[in-house]
Amino acid sequence: MQTTSWEDEFREYVTARGPALLRAAHQLTGHPLDAEDLLQSALTKTYQAWERIEDRGALDGYVRRAMVNINISQWRRRKLEEYPSDELPERPAACDPAGSSSSEVHEALEQALRELPERMRAAIVLRYYEDMTELEIAKTLGISVGTVKSTVSRAMAKLRTALELPAQ
Known part of the structure; x- marks a missing residue:
């Protein structure tokens, strides 16, 4: 199967920037598997618009914006299953930033x-x-x-x- 140059360019972009974008997705979702799904959805949208994106320097911003928009859409659609609390659950160990690595x-x-x-x-x-x-x-x-x-x-x-x- 012959691929076009823009498909190769997209593949190279995902290979080079994928890990950084996955970290950003993880920060948005708070869960590794949700982050992978979010990034995949954002990259799908980016792939579909690839030929229309003229400024290749703005690709990270495009993908991040897509991730934010997709994430917002998902949590607007989802029913509230978790309820906020004034008290955080007990932590198993205290965090001491001054003495921690x-x-x-x-x-x-x-x-x-x-x-x-x-x-x-x-x-x-x-x-x-x-x-x-x-x-x-x-x-x-x-x-x-x-x-x-x-x-x-x-x-x-x-x-x-x-x-x-x-x-x-």
Whole structure:
């Protein structure tokens, strides 16, 4: 079977950028298998639009935007099966960032992010991993700038509590 040059170009892009995009998807979903599904859906959309994408330098942004949009659509459709709580469950071990290795701190942060509600996790990922402005986050999530500010603030407070960091 003969492939066209753009199919080869797409394959090379996925090979080169796949791991980084999968990490971003994992931050959005909080679960490795969900992240793989999300990335696959985003890459399918990218593949379908590949010939129309003129700026190849913006491909990561295109795929990330597709992941955010797909993720938002999925959690808008899903019924609320988890209910927020004021109390976090007990943690098996305390996290001491001052005395822990960077991999332990990273793992503790990953766990704390997974425990956040989806909207909070999405706001944190967009703000601190994707470096989006509050206005950009508001447009992406379909919420007001004030809601973005309060969501990020509450999420950061939960992360500090989960990581046993001092409040700022």
